[in-house]
Amino acid sequence: MTAWRDRWAGTLPRLAVVLHDLAMVWLVWQGLHWLRFGVMENPPPMPWWSTEVLLVLAAQGLVFWRVGLYRGLWRFASVPDLWNIFKACALGLVAIVLALFLYNRMDLVSRTVIVLYPLVLMGMLGAPRLLYRAWKDSGMERGGEGATRILILGAGHSGEALVRDLRRLGHYHPVGFLDDASRLRGTKVQGVPVLGKVEDVAEIARETAARLLVIAMPGADAAAMRRVVGACEHSGLPFRMVPRLRDVLDGRSQPGELKEVAIEDLLGRQPVLPDWKSIRSWLGARSVLVTGAGGSIGSELCRQCARHGARRITLVEVNELALIRAEAALRRDFPDLEFASVLGDCGDPAVVAHALALAEPEAVFHAAAYKQVPLLEGQLREAVRNNVLATETLARACREARVGTFVLISTDKAVDPGNILGATKRMAEMVCQALADQRHTRFVTVRFGNVLDSAGSVVPLFREQIRRGGPVTVTDPEVTRYFMTIPEACQLILQAAAIGSHEAIYTLDMGEPVPIRLLAEQMIRLAGKQLGRDVSIVYTGLRPGEKLHETLFHADEHYRATSHPKILQAEPRGVASAEIHQAVAQMREAVGCYDVERLRLQLAGAVPEFAPVGQPARTAPPAPPPTVVAFPSRTARNV
Known part of the structure; x- marks a missing residue:
């Protein structure tokens, strides 16, 4: 009607x-x-x-x-x-x-x-x-002084709801819609006319004297969003977007709020849709423990666990302010859930024992780690202590406590590592393999690439550089990285834990890597700046330990599809458990006396494929040529 x-x-x-x-x-x-x-x-x-x-x-x-x-x-x-x-x-x-x-x-x-x-x-x-x-x-002009004239891109349900919200606010005046659907041309939605196609936004905005553009296309994919954003940029007017439904449901946006277009909205692939039924079936009524719970990954992982059925969540964090913030946010959003907090280092056996006794967890997610590549190149002792020895302490305690599932959160830099971060995370993966216990504890490793907007990632750095007027520093015009959002990373972790295999390494089929140069250019344009005029890009050269390109699997890791179409499982390479345990004991001694050179030799011996960027590999045989394998349902690629 x-x-x-x-x-x-x-x-x-x-x-x-x-x-x-x-x-x-x-x-x-x-x-x-x-x-x-x-x-x-x-x-x-x-x-x-x-x-x-x-x-x-x-x-x-x-x-x-x-x-x-x-x-x-x-x-x-x-x-x-x-x-x-x-x-x-x-x-x-x-x-x-x-x-x-x-x-x-x-x-x-x-x-x-x-x-x-x-x-x-x-x-x-x-x-x-x-x-x-x-x-x-x-x-x-006489009756609407101060009212901002708004042109809305998208005449669907979101656009219609937006008009109602704008009219309730009173100081916004929607002057028209733009939509590519020919059946809507010349019609009115909530009394506001549909004036033309999205590609005509610059001309129509000028004719209607619009002062703000609003993108009301929450269902548009990344390619469509790039086209729409390009048209908006061409108009020279500021623009905002109606948040996607999943952002509202996840608490990252408020209903009716207009947000700036974020860089993740322009990523060249569809977000991963998890199998929530299997996740809830596995996670429901469980007690879980999360280390590094105050970090970007750890805090989001806690929220995901709370949202999807966990009975009790125990937070372990060494940073007191991060722990306070994470716990306060969880108690505010999930007042009926049971939470416990432990302030301490998960490399301390007493802290670990106390946390496990308090939580009695059925699953442990180990998100605590140092991850800044250039910094860790000069901090080998702390990298080994936190990324390797703390992992061994926690994993061994979980096995002794017969925790059902231990999930190690790793990185794509652990594949053919060229820096200290990658080598220590690869060593942590090997430690978990050496401790694997088929009878009581499942050890699962989850790898993913760079996480957008996580603490210390390139996106907040670029955003701050753009805010100051530049320049934006990019290491190399050819450098590429795999990217995913924080919620996607946490969904991958939960999905991998729910699949149920022993000693498996999981990764997300992350599509094609993104050139960092293009990422910087898009962020400059999203900030309303012009590249070269308002903000410039400066190439600084690769930093210590950085590679031009990352890979997700080692050539010797044979991988296959899983029950989830976007998650792949690799068969881990065999490790000699006795040698790993001996290497860990030797590293503890070297850490105790702060012997950095000894640690360097021990790490190189334990991780033979570790070849610092700019130096040859330490293994005697030459490296085999890249092997071309096929991703399930995707074209072949080199790994």
């Missing part, structure tokens, strides 16, 4: 415009003939209505419709509309001449009228439109 009423409400004004234009045709045609023949002593009869007049109205009306004269609105009449009217009048004259010639060989039709008709009709049609626009504009 509402849709019928809206359509009828949009039809009435359009019908009035059609009647006005036909009345102008009748007036011009008859008026010119009266003026022409009125000076004669014996003028021919000129009835108000005749077959000739009906043919003129029919021919001209048909041309008006075909030219598209009624797709425009008087409220926004401009020079292009006048040109359209002129074409309609000229073509209408041709149609009238043809119709009258066939009817009566143009008997009693003045040649002077034929010449003057299109010019006079153009004035009679164009003047009311321009006067109406001038009147409406002056009325808006």
Whole structure:
């Protein structure tokens, strides 16, 4: 009923415009003939209505419709509309001449009228439109001072809801919609007209004097968003977007809130859709423990566990302020859930024992780690202590406590590591393999690439550099990285834990790697700046330990599809448990006396594929050539 009423409400004004234009045709045609023949002593009869007049109205009306004269609105009449009217009048004259010639060989039709008709009709049609626009504009200026004129991109349900919200706020004035759906062209949504296509945003924004663009397309994929954002950037106006439903449900946006377009909205792949049924089935009513619970990954992991059925969540964090914030946010959002907090280092056996006794967990997620590549190149002792020895302490305690599942959160840098971070995380993976206990504890490793907007990632760094006016520092124009969002990373962790395999290494099929240079350029444009004029990019060269490209699997790790189409499972390479335990014991001794050189040799011996960037690998045999393998349901790629 509402849709019928809206359509009828949009039809009435359009019908009035059609009647006005036909009345102008009748007036011009008859008026010119009266003026022409009125000076004669014996003028021919000129009835108000005749077959000739009906043919003129029919021919001209048909041309008006075909030219598209009624797709425009008087409220926004401009020079292009006048040109359209002129074409309609000229073509209408041709149609009238043809119709009258066939009817009566143009008997009693003045040649002077034929010449003057299109010019006079153009004035009679164009003047009311321009006067109406001038009147409406002056009325808006008098009655809506301070109201921001908004052009909405997307005339669907989100756009309709947005108009209602804007009207309730009062200081925003929606002037029109843009939508690529041809069936919506010329209609009205909540009384607001659909003015054209998205690609015409610059021209229509100028004609409507819009001051803000709002993208109301929460279901658009990354490619569509890049096209829409490009059109908005071309207009030179600021733009915002209606948040996606999943952002509202996850608590990252408020209903009715307009947010800036984020860089993750422009990623070149679809977000992973987890199998929530299997996750809830595995996670439901469990007690879980999360280390590094105050970090970007750890805190989001706690929220995901709370949202999807965990009975109790225990937070272990060494940073007191991060722990306070994480616990406060969880208690605010999930007041009925049971939480416990432990302040301490998960490499301390006493802290670990206390946390396990307090939580009695059925699953442990080990997110605590040092992860800053350039910093760790000069902090080998702390990297080994936190990333390797703390992992061994926690994993061994979990095995002794018979925890059901231990999940190690690793990184793509652990594949053919070229830096201290990658080598220590690879060593942590090997430690978990050496401790694997088929009878009681499942050890699961989850690898993923860079996480957008996580603490210390490149996105917050670029954002701050852009805010200061640049320059934005990129290490190399060719450097690429795999990217995912924080929620996606945590969903991958939970999905991998729910799959149920022993000693497995999981990774997300993350599509194609993203050039960091393009990431920086997109962020500059999203900030409303022009590359090269407002903010420049400076290439600083690769930092210590950095590689141009990362890989997700080692050539010797044979991987296969899992029950989730976007998660792949690798068979871990075999390790000698006794040698791993011996290496860990030796590292503890070297850490105890802060012997960095000894630690360097021990790490290189334990992780033979570790080849610091710029140095040859320490293994004697030459490295095998890259092996081409096929991802499930994807094209072949090198690993």
